[in-house]
Amino acid sequence: MTIRTRFAPSPTGYLHIGGVRTALFCWLFAKANRGRFILRIDDTDRQRNIEDALRPILDGLRWLGIEWDEGPGVGGPFGPYYQSQRTDNYQVAVEKLLEAGLAYHDYATPDELQVERDAFQHNEQPFPYSRRFMAATAEDRAKFQTEGRRSVVRLKMPREGKLIIDDLVRGRVEFEWAREQDHVIQRADGSHLYHLASVVDDHDMQISHVIRAEEHLSNTPRQVFIAQGLGYELPEYAHLPFVAEPGSKNKLSKRKLAKYLKNRDFAQMVEHGRQIAEAIHIDTSPETFNPVIVDFYRQVGYLPEAIVNYLALLGWSLDDKTEYFGRRELLENFSLDRVNRAPAGFDPKKLSAFQDRHFRDVPVEQKLVLMLPFLEQSGLVPTPAPEEIVAKLARIIEVSGDRIKVAGDILLYADFFFTADEVMEYDEKAFDKRLRKPADAAELLAKFRDRLAAAEQFDAASLEKLMHEFVESEDIKIGQIIHAVRVVVTGKVFGPGMFDCLAILGKESCLARIDRAQQILSGN
RNA sequence: GGCCCCAUCGUCUAGCGGUCCAGGACUCCGGCCUUUCACGCCGGCAACACGGGUUCGAGUCCCGUUGGGGUCACCA
Numbered sequence A: 001m002t003i004r005t006r007f008a009p010s011p012t013g014y015l016h017i018g019g020v021r022t023a024l025f026c027w028l029f030a031k032a033n034r035g036r037f038i039l040r041i042d043d044t045d046r047q048r049n050i051e052d053a054l055r056p057i058l059d060g061l062r063w064l065g066i067e068w069d070e071g072p073g074v075g076g077p078f079g080p081y082y083q084s085q086r087t088d089n090y091q092v093a094v095e096k097l098l099e100a101g102l103a104y105h106d107y108a109t110p111d112e113l114q115v116e117r118d119a120f121q122h123n124e125q126p127f128p129y130s131r132r133f134m135a136a137t138a139e140d141r142a143k144f145q146t147e148g149r150r151s152v153v154r155l156k157m158p159r160e161g162k163l164i165i166d167d168l169v170r171g172r173v174e175f176e177w178a179r180e181q182d183h184v185i186q187r188a189d190g191s192h193l194y195h196l197a198s199v200v201d202d203h204d205m206q207i208s209h210v211i212r213a214e215e216h217l218s219n220t221p222r223q224v225f226i227a228q229g230l231g232y233e234l235p236e237y238a239h240l241p242f243v244a245e246p247g248s249k250n251k252l253s254k255r256k257l258a259k260y261l262k263n264r265d266f267a268q269m270v271e272h273g274r275q276i277a278e279a280i281h282i283d284t285s286p287e288t289f290n291p292v293i294v295d296f297y298r299q300v301g302y303l304p305e306a307i308v309n310y311l312a313l314l315g316w317s318l319d320d321k322t323e324y325f326g327r328r329e330l331l332e333n334f335s336l337d338r339v340n341r342a343p344a345g346f347d348p349k350k351l352s353a354f355q356d357r358h359f360r361d362v363p364v365e366q367k368l369v370l371m372l373p374f375l376e377q378s379g380l381v382p383t384p385a386p387e388e389i390v391a392k393l394a395r396i397i398e399v400s401g402d403r404i405k406v407a408g409d410i411l412l413y414a415d416f417f418f419t420a421d422e423v424m425e426y427d428e429k430a431f432d433k434r435l436r437k438p439a440d441a442a443e444l445l446a447k448f449r450d451r452l453a454a455a456e457q458f459d460a461a462s463l464e465k466l467m468h469e470f471v472e473s474e475d476i477k478i479g480q481i482i483h484a485v486r487v488v489v490t491g492k493v494f495g496p497g498m499f500d501c502l503a504i505l506g507k508e509s510c511l512a513r514i515d516r517a518q519q520i521l522s523g524n
Numbered sequence B: 001g002g003c004c005c006c007a008u009c010g011u012c013u014a015g016c017g018g019u020c021c022a023g024g025a026c027u028c029c030g031g032c033c034u035u036u037c038a039c040g041c042c043g044g045c046a047a048c049a050c051g052g053g054u055u056c057g058a059g060u061c062c063c064g065u066u067g068g069g070g071u072c073a074c075c076a
Helices: A017-032 A050-063 A087-099 A110-121 A136-144 A192-205 A214-229 A254-260 A264-279 A295-300 A302-313 A327-333 A348-360 A364-378 A389-398 A408-413 A430-434 A441-454 A460-474 A479-490 A497-503 A507-521
Strands: A004-007 A037-041 A101-105 A152-155 A160-165 A171-176 A184-186 A209-211 A234-242
Touching: A004 A017, A004 A209, A017 A050, A017 A209, A017 A234, A017 A327, A037 A408, A050 A295, A087 A101, A087 A152, A087 A184, A087 A192, A087 A214, A101 A295, A152 A214, A160 A214, A160 A234, A171 A302, A171 A430, A184 A234, A192 A214, A209 A214, A214 A234, A214 A264, A234 A327, A264 A364, A264 A408, A295 A348, A295 A408, A302 A327, A364 A389, A364 A408, A389 A408, A389 A497, A430 A441, A430 A479, A441 A460, A441 A479, A441 A507, A460 A479, A460 A497, A479 A497, A479 A507, A497 A507
Parallel strands: A004 A037, A209 A234
Antiparallel strands: A101 A152, A152 A184, A160 A171
C-alpha cells in the first residue's frame, strides 16, 4: 500500500508556524516512505476570497520546499481538492448514515439544547442528549416541521462500549462511547461540517495516515464512528504534540503576540525583523508581521532550510547528537516512531542558532542572490542593480564573513557602503566616545587623513601597513586611531575588518567622510 | 467540571531495567583568539515533579498525587 498523507489547512490568510510543523511532518513521512503528500483545502466554511486567503499558505509551503503531489495548482486523480467543491460526496455520506440509522434528523432548537446542556453542567455525568426532537420516522419529521422547526443531521452515537485507537505516536488510547455527543454533521442550511467532510475526503483520497496535531485527538472518536458507519477502512492515526508558546506550554497562537513580546528572546527577534522590514518599507503590523506566521521569516531573509531544520526538531529527533539536518538528511532519517509526545516550546534563540549555522554554509554567490533584493527594495541601490554595485556587494559579503546571519541583515550591517558620504548616520554614542572625548582624536585623525590622501595603494593589506607605520611614527597605540576611523567611516561600532571597509569604500569616499567628521568636530 | 494527553538541565532533547554520580544542542557565565563586531576554540553552571510499589537493581515498568495542556459548537 502506498503511503498517502495530507495537510488540510483552512484558507485563513496566513501560514501558522505550528501548522507548518504539522505539514512538514506529513510531508516528511510521506516522502521518506516513497508516498504522496496531498494538500486539501478545508473551506467548508465558505468565504468570499478563498484565493486571497489561500495564497499566503501556498506560497509559504512552497517557500519552505514542502511541495504537494496533489492539490491546488497541481491537480491529481482525486480532485477537486477544495472541500467546497465536494459537497455532493458529503451528501451521499449523510444519506447513507441516515439510512443505516447511524444518524438522524434532529429538530431541537439551539435554546432547547442549551437547557439540556446546562442541566448537566453541575453533574459529573457526561451530557447525553435526550434525543427528544429526534425524528425517527417521516411522520415525526412532518410533525416537527408543522411546528415550524428546522432540522440538522446528528450522529447517533453509541451509548455504551469503548473505542480503542492505536495511535502511532501516542500508543493505545481509549474512549468511552457514552461520553461522545451526538455531533451535528449537517447544518440546518444543508451545509456539511468539518468532521464529516474530513472523513469522507480522507477516504475518497485514499489517505493512509492521518497525521495532525494533538488537539484533534479528542475529535477522533466521532470521526471513527463516521468512517465505520460508512464502511471505510480506518486510516492510521498519528497525533503530534503541538507547538507551544515561548516559555509556556500553551498552544502557540497568532493572536497572542502582545503576550509573547514580553518574552525577551521573542521581542528581540521581532525587533530585529522590524528594523529590516522598515528598511525595505513593508508593513510591520502584527497581523502580517509576526514570528508566529511563516511569512515573517521569508520577509526578513531567513533560510527555508533553517526553518525546516528547526521545526523538524520540534518534536522529533534522530539520536543524542545529530541536530544539523539538510532536507536530504531529514528525508533519509525521518520516522514517526521517533516523534515525541510532549509539546515543544517555540524557542526563538534556537531557531536563530539554526539560521546562523545554515547561513554560514551558504556560498557567497548564493548570499548575493539572497541579499541583493533587500538592497534594491530599500532604495540603497537602484533596481536592477548595475554590475559594479553587484560586484561591490560580492566583496562586502566576502569580507563580512559570518557576521551577517540573515539576508536582511545586509541593511543593518553594510548600509554605509551604499549611503552617500554626506548623509551617512553615526552611532552618536560611539562618535562621542571615539572622537569628541579623546583630546587628541581630531589631531590624529587629521594626520591620518594626510597619510590616506597620499596612499598610492588602497587595498586592505597596504592600508593595514600604512596604519601600522602611522601608529609607530606617532608613538600611539593602534586603538587610539583605529576605532575613531571606524566610526568616522562606517558610523558603526561593529562591522567587517577596518581595512576591508576602507578599501571597498575607496579613497575618495574615505577622505570625504573624514572631512565631514572633522567639520562636525570643529563645529562643536 | 467530565473526558483525553503530557511530565529529564531555563529551552529543544538522548535515554526504550544495570554501560546514567544522566549524554548532546541552544541560552547563560568564564577564558583564548582579536583593531571593532561576529565566527571559531577551550572550560563552566544546570535536570530525571512527588509518593508508593514491582525488581537483586528504576530516569527507564505499574499505581497514585501534583502540575501543565488539549477538548467538550449548527468552527476548522
